Amino acid sequence: MPIEASETICSIATSTGRGGIGIIRVSGPKTKRIALKVLGFEPTPRHAYSSNFLNNDKSIIDSGVAIYYAGPNSFTGEDILELQGHGGSQIMRAVLDRVISLGARQSRPGEFSERAFLNNKIDLVQAEAIADLIDASSKQAARSAVRTLQGEFSKRVVELQNQLTAARVNVEAAIDFSDEDIDILSDTGVSTAVDNILAELNRVFVEAEQGVILREGMNVVIAGKPNAGKSSLLNALAGEESAIVSDIPGTTRDLLRIEITVEGMPVHVIDTAGLRDSDDIIEKEGIKRARQAIENADQVLLVIDTAQSEQDVNSLLADFQNQVSELSLTQNLLKKVTMVFNKIDLLKDTFPSHSTLASDNNEFEKISLSAKTGEGIGLLRTHLTQIIGYQPSNNGSFVARARHIHSLEESKKAIISASENLSKHSQLEIIAEDLRLAQQCLGAITGEFTSDDLLGEIFSSFCVGK
Numbered sequence: 256m257p258i259e260a261s262e263t264i265c266s267i268a269t270s271t272g273r274g275g276i277g278i279i280r281v282s283g284p285k286t287k288r289i290a291l292k293v294l295g296f297e298p299t300p301r302h303a304y305s306s307n308f309l310n311n312d313k314s315i316i317d318s319g320v321a322i323y324y325a326g327p328n329s330f331t332g333e334d335i336l337e338l339q340g341h342g343g344s345q346i347m348r349a350v351l352d353r354v355i356s357l358g359a360r361q362s363r364p365g366e367f368s369e370r371a372f373l374n375n376k377i378d379l380v381q382a383e384a385i386a387d388l389i390d391a392s393s394k395q396a397a398r399s400a401v402r403t404l405q406g407e408f409s410k411r412v413v414e415l416q417n418q419l420t421a422a423r424v425n426v427e428a429a430i431d432f433s434d435e436d437i438d439i440l441s442d443t444g445v446s447t448a449v450d451n452i453l454a455e456l457n458r459v460f461v462e463a464e465q466g467v468i469l470r471e472g473m474n475v476v477i478a479g480k481p482n483a484g485k486s487s488l489l490n491a492l493a494g495e496e497s498a499i500v501s502d503i504p505g506t507t508r509d510l511l512r513i514e515i516t517v518e519g520m521p522v523h524v525i526d527t528a529g530l531r532d533s534d535d536i537i538e539k540e541g542i543k544r545a546r547q548a549i550e551n552a553d554q555v556l557l558v559i560d561t562a563q564s565e566q567d568v569n570s571l572l573a574d575f576q577n578q579v580s581e582l583s584l585t586q587n588l589l590k591k592v593t594m595v596f597n598k599i600d601l602l603k604d605t606f607p608s609h610s611t612l613a614s615d616n617n618e619f620e621k622i623s624l625s626a627k628t629g630e631g632i633g634l635l636r637t638h639l640t641q642i643i644g645y646q647p648s649n650n651g652s653f654v655a656r657a658r659h660i661h662s663l664e665e666s667k668k669a670i671i672s673a674s675e676n677l678s679k680h681s682q683l684e685i686i687a688e689d690l691r692l693a694q695q696c697l698g699a700i701t702g703e704f705t706s707d708d709l710l711g712e713i714f715s716s717f718c719v720g721k
Contacts, residue, residue, distance in 0.1 A: 261333070261370070263289070264362035265354045267347050268720030274342030276319075279350055280720055281359055282367060286334035289357045290323050293338070293350075298323035308338060308350050316349050317341055331367055332374030365717025372702060379702025380409045380659070386717050387470055387654045395519025395647075396469045399654045408466070408653035411459050412700050415452060415666075419694040422448045426687045446677050449690075453670050460663045465646060466655030472514075472521030473643050476548045479558035480571060484597040487626035488558055489513065489526040492636070517636045518647035525552070554591050554642055556635075561596045561623065568594075572619075593620045593638065600625040662699045669693035 263283025269276065281289055291297050294306050295313075303322050307315045319340035326333040338350060355361065363369075365386070372382045384403035391397035402408075425445050477485045493513050511526040525548045549555055557575060559568060575592075622638060624631025640647065673689035 263359040264366055264370075265351060265359040266362040266367070266720040267351055268337075269342065269347075272344070277340055277342035277347040278720075279338040279340070279347060279354065280367060281336040281338075281354055282329075282331045282333045282362075282370060283359065284334065285358045286336050287323070287325075289354055289359060290321070290336045292357050293336075293353060294321055298336075300325040300328075308340060308353070310353060311356070316353060317346050327374070327376075330376065331370040332376045333370060362719065363715070364719050365714030367720065368717055369714040378406075378409050380412070380700060381406060382702075382714070383656060384408075384654060389718060392472060392514050392521040393469070393516040393519050395516075396521060396654065399466060399469050399652060403466075403653040403655075408463075408655065408659075409701055411462075411653075412697050415456060415459065416694055416697050418448065418452050418455070419690055419697070422452065423687060423690045423694070426683055426690060430683045430687065446674070449670060449674050449677060452693075453667070453674060456663065456667055456670060460660075460667065462652045463655040463659055463663055464644070466653050467657060467660060468520060468643060468645050470654045470656065472523055473639060473645075474523050474525070474551065474553045475556060475639065476525045476527060476552040476554075477556045477558060478527050478549055478575070479556075479595075480560075483558040483560050484626050485526055485558045486511075488556070488595065488597060488624075489524060491626040491629060491632050492522075492524055518640055518645070520640060520643075520645045520647070522639065552591065554593060554639065556595045557592050557619075558595045558597050561598050561602055591642075593622060593642075595635065596621065596623040597626055599623050599630065600628045659700050662696045666693045666696035669696065 261283055263281065263285035265279060265281045268278040268280045287297070293308050294304065295309055296306075298304055298321060300323055303320055306318065306321045308317045308319065308321075310316050317340040319338065321339070322337045324330070324335040324337075326335070329335040338354075340346060340350060351361075368377075368382045368385050371377050372379055381404050384400050388397060388400035388404060391400050422445055425448075429445075477489055479485050489511065493515050513524050513526075515522045515524060527544070527548055557571075559571060563571070620638065622631060622635050624635060626632070669689045669692040673686050673693065676686045676689060
């Protein structure tokens with residue numbers, strides 16, 4: 256769906272603040288005329304020019320490098336001008352104002368990528384990969400985002416669509432020639448084709464789930480009584496002194512968030528204030544925020560001092576359940592709790608490294624470690640990857656989003672329905688509709704069948720200038 260006529264847009268494409276280089280991008284039908292006015296000459300496409308950037312009165316606003324790309328051979332499919340000048344905020348604003356005065360307007364977030372999509376330069380998955388590459392919080396996530404941008408995920412989806420097209424052709428032929436004494440479905444192997452499509456879809460689904468984990472990561476909350484070693488555990492996981500460690504209870508009064516990677520998987524770790532009753536106004540607010548973080552966590556690490564007796568541990572568990580009792584879905588919450596027994600370096604006896612503890616009809620994973628010495632930290636890292644189902648891969652695959660998973664699930668349902676209807680020898684029209692729905696769901700991934708509202712939501716989350 257190419258854009259036949261559009262406004263010319265412009266934006267500062269580099270990050271806010273001081274920098275050695277600042278880039279201003281222009282795209283649209285007025286780009287060539289703007290280039291002539293700003294540069295003082297008509298640039299040749301794909302040539303880099305060392306040039307002054309001129310004001311209306313021919314005075315020099317800035318100087319730098321200018322590159323002109325003629326559409327449709329450009330990122331957006333339109334004429335594009337890039338002005339690479341100095342990175343001061345005031346000087347970039349002056350150049351941008353000059354471009355706007357010549358007929359361009361400030362772009363919306365993600366509008367350059369949106370135009371690339373609408374002009375069929377990239378599909379929707381590739382457009383989303385641009386934002387995912389920028390936001391990647393691990394090397395593995397960045398590599399997978401690059402693969403997605405290069406079309407790895409799209410290729411897999413298109414292959415499935417092509418297979419569905421072939422199956423639909425045979426089903427439609429069977430409908431059109433129903434009076435013929437020929438079993439077209441059997442002769443053309445439609446049932447086998449549908450089974451093969453389902454098998455490939457399952458493989459793509461598994462990879463997409465891993466892609467979602469790579470993109471979104473895992474939210475882990477460290478909770479427990481004051482002075483149990485929560486901040487020490489945070490520092491051990493991070494590999495640096497991110498949190499203040501003190502023997503004084505209540506040292507951590509607010510949430511402390513850090514980003515770490517575990518086997519390439521981004522992990523968002525939150526250190527919370529100790530869960531206890533307090534009269535301190537600031538600490539009470541910290542405890543309130545801790546409860547909110549716990550509710551939204553993928554996993555809660557309940558840190559316990561190994562010096563505590565079994566009776567003390569059961570009392571702590573009961574107290575923890577009481578502290579989070581006001582949260583919704585409490586039972587489900589308790590299922591995502593791992594008990595971390597810290598400070599095993601202070602014990603003389605051997606402590607089991609990984610076991611299960613039953614208490615009040617709930618079973619908790621139990622890991623013993625020393626945040627001080629690092630013993631058991633590797634075990635905890637492995638435990639986190641296993642919980643969320645992450646499978647480390649050196650090659651990487653592609654990044655994915657929750658909407659992709661939903662579309663794959665809906666497509667899978669339709670294909671399963673088609674397979675069942677084939678085995679039951681149902682009406683061919685029903686089978687044809689199942690296959691059509693399956694193909695439409697896959698098309699929603701690449702943007703072939705996507706509502707304008709969804710497009711607006713997707714591209715509005717992009718950076719300005721992208």
